[in-house]
Amino acid sequence: MMDEQVKDKTIKKPEDIEKELASMRNIRGLWAKFATIIAIAVSIFHFYTSGFGLLISFEQRSIHLALLMILAFVMYPLKKTDRDRVPWYDIILAAAGTVACLYIYFNHYELAFRAGMPEQLDLIMGAIAILLVLEATRRSIGIALPIIASVFLVYAYFGPYMPGILAHRGFSLRRIISHLYLTTEGIFGIPIGVSATFVFMFVLFGSVLEQSGIGEYIIKVVFSGLGHQKGGPAKAAVVTSGLMGMISGSSIANTVTTGSFTIPIMKKMGFTPEVAGGVEVAASTNGQFLPPIMGAAAFIMIEFTGLPYVEIIRAAFIPAILSYVAIFGIVHLQAEKTGLKGMNKEELAPFFPTLIKGIYFVIPIIGLVYLLVIRRMTALGSAYWAIVMAIIVSLGAKLFIMVWCKSKGVKREDITPDLLPIDPTKESKQGIFSSKELFIGFFKELVGAFEAGAKNMIGIAMACACAGIIIGVVTLSGLGLRMTSLILTLARGSVFLTLVFTMFASLLLGLGLPTTAKYIIVATLTAPALTRLGIPIIAAHLFILYFGVLADDTPPVGLAAYAAAAVAGSDPVKTGLLGFKFDLAAFILPFIFVYSPMMLMIDVTWYKLIWIVITAVIGMYAWSAGIQNYFFTKTRWWERIGLLGFAILSTVPDIQLDLIGLAGILVIYITQRKAANLPLRPYFLGGKLAE
Missing domain, CATH: 1.10.8 (Helicase, Ruva Protein; domain 3)
Incomplete structure (x- = not known):
């Protein structure tokens, strides 16, 4: 029955929905191969440097941005009519962006010696880099963030004409470009540094897990345990989306990936398309609050707060669980009041056998938690070894299936998922009967994971580089201190009003921005105001993260709602409103833990x-x-x-x-x-x- 639901004619494929929402090119032939080679090279570079030693900051960050700049202009078109080809001007832009970034890599020693005295070529390269970061960001995630960054650039130049507390002496184009391009406080600052290390590795970790089949395994296990209950498919969707959202770190990607399976089943069991989509939106969004991975947000917080990883995930644990208790309760009561039943047990696989057959999938996640929490290894080192574990486990599973099939005399055509002693990962009939088949299948899986990891990072990296422009202007002009004073003045020292202003800033900036970018921007501008009022630093940053993430299901934009509506065939506005309604608990929890930090396990x-x-x-x-x-x-x-x-x-x-x-x-x-x-x-x- 489950397989039949996925064949619903009204349901689009996840990859098609993601491409529509992101306006990605649908390239084929040589350009597709070129993009694949670059993507794999990007992942290999980060995987290697994470395991065998990072380059110095400027080198690591410039190579990271240069390679992803190529993918940004190859994968994302200037206009929709160019979605099936890569025109000549995009080749030039990709080359120019790469040269501008690598200029830093090859000349960073000379640039350091002439700090404050840039040459004409330095400024030309800087201007190219700034303009192309804005354009690559516009293509990959939308117009909102580039507009905000452009406003900040205008603010840096026209400072003397700004009103009241916002006024400053103003800076020349020479000084602005130099600060944003030739220092680690602009494009190559903390945001792109985090993108080039922690974030990339955890996105790659999620891609390796997904390619190995963990998503399919989680869905099977959760449905076998909850599918028979009242509203069981919706309850299973809540748990599945939470677990996958923790790994993916993207509300939209999680919505279309897990939703393509869960939404059709919810509809079949009696949920309206809007309710099914709303449940998926709320559950997918909240996955980014869920430890231990938190969609890589925890690792960005490490840089901004200076707190160890263990303290961050410990503080985030109870609010995250409570948000899911609320969604789970809403789903249960929705089933109760509408009289919806669960799936027949005969249609579901038995829980414990299903759990045991694929238990090896969780080994990398358990290993990651062990390295981070018990061994207190660095986040980067832990991610590296977690990926290694995931690769070994995937290969080990294939070897086991091959040996078992040979020992039992099982023929290729007789292979079924029920027959094998462990979960056969993605394709039950891939028929691993020889070492050649095994290693070819494993190699394709690994290449696919490395390609997907890099392509998933394009928008994140461009957003981080663009956010670096904003942070650079803030540090250059002293706007951070001014914003803190302005917020405290407007709030008249009131903690509640300061929180309300921060909430609206997070929600407004979050309309159309990825989680990484909105958290970085709002944390830079508003976190100092919160901490000045005595709010614990972890409470302040979690507050900002919560409302930044919740922007994904907050009307009128709510990008995750549009993704869910595309899957469910529902009205996106109604879907968004229901997702917002189901997620209202997450709107009150941040206020509660700010006023009562004991919820964050503090004192x-x-x-x-x-x-x-x-x-x-x-x-x-x-x-x-x-x-x-x-x-x-x-x-x-x-x-x-x-x-x-x-x-x-x-x-x-x-x-x-x-x-x-x-x-x-x-x-x-x-x-x-x-x-x-x-x-x-x-x-x-x-x-x-x-x-």
Whole structure:
């Protein structure tokens, strides 16, 4: 049945949807081979330097940007009519961008000696690099970020004409280009440095896992465990999308990848297309909050906060779980109030055999967590060895299948997924009966992973380079200090108003920007204002990350909603509104953990932590009931308001507020069960349904 759902005529392929949303070229022939060779070379370069030693900052970053600049102009057209070919001017732009970046690589020693005294050629190369970064960013992720960067460039030049606190003495084009191109505070600053190290390696890690078949395995396991429950396909979609979103780090990519499988099944089981799409949007978006990988956001935070990785994922853990408790509760109550059933158990694979058959898939993830948390290895080194483990595990699985088939005398045509003792990864009939077949299949898989990893990095790298322009202007003009003063002045020292201003900045800048870029920009401009008010640095940065990510499902843009609508064949506006509704818990959690840092495991004892988790889980389920306007039956207006209010009180880590919240939820629990003609004790405590 599952396979049949994927063949739904109204469903587009994930790769087709991603290309439509990203406006990528559909090139073939020599140019396709050229792009593949460059992409593989990019991944090999990063994999090698991560394992055997990074180059110095300027060298690593300039090569990283130069190679991805080639892919940006080859893969993304100037206009839609050029989607099937690579015109001559794009070849020139790709070459010019590469030369401008490599100019830094070959001349960085000389540039260091003449710091502050750039030559004419330095400035020409710098101007080319800045303009082409803006254009490559526009092509790969859209117009929003280049416009913002251009506004900052104008601000740097016309500083004396700016109003009030924003005014500064202004800078010449010579000084602006020199600062943005010839220092590590502009294009080649921290954002592209993070892109060239941590982010690339974790994106590559996700690609290797995906190519090896972990996505298919996760879907099988989750559906076998949850598919039979009420609203089971939607619950499975929540868990699957969360786990895959943690690895992919992209709301859109996660939506179209897992959604292409989960949305058709949800529709088949009775969910409307808009609800199915909304569930996928909320679940896919929140995956970027989920430790231990957090879509690579945790590793960018390391650079901005100076905190160790362990502290970041520890702080992020409880809010991330609570956001999924709320979505899971909403899905369950949606099934309850609409009378939707789960899938028949006969249609699903048994849970434990399915789990065990592919358990080797999780070895690289367990290894990554071990290296990061137990061994306290660097994020870069951990990512390198996690990729090595993923490659070894993939090859080992193929070897095992070959040996087992030969020992059992299994013929090629008889191979089925149920027959093999372990999960056969992507193609059950690839028939590994010889060493040649095995290594050819493994090589194609590895090449595909390295190619996909580099191509997935194009938009991220261009966004980081463009964000570097913004950060360069901020450091050159002193805008960061001015923004901090401006925010604090407007907020009149109020923590709440400062948080509200930061929230709107994150949501507005997040409309159309990738997570990496919006987090970097907002953290640069607003995080100092938050920390000046005494907010812990990790709480401030998680607050910014949450609302930056939530922009992906916030109307009116909500790019993840458009992706889900393309998969579901639904109205994108309605899909976005439902995704926003299902994800509302993630909008209140940041305010709660800022005011009560104990939720981030800051200065909290273990027994207080247990209490916080229990009350917050109850609170999040009550929140779900309030959002759905349904507990055991449709809620009355005062019950709905009460559920939402008491949910917040019981989620806040304060024992008095928790007790008030729990008492209020208990009262509504009693009134709801009476209204639904149900006994006060639920069935698992001995209660029975009324006749």
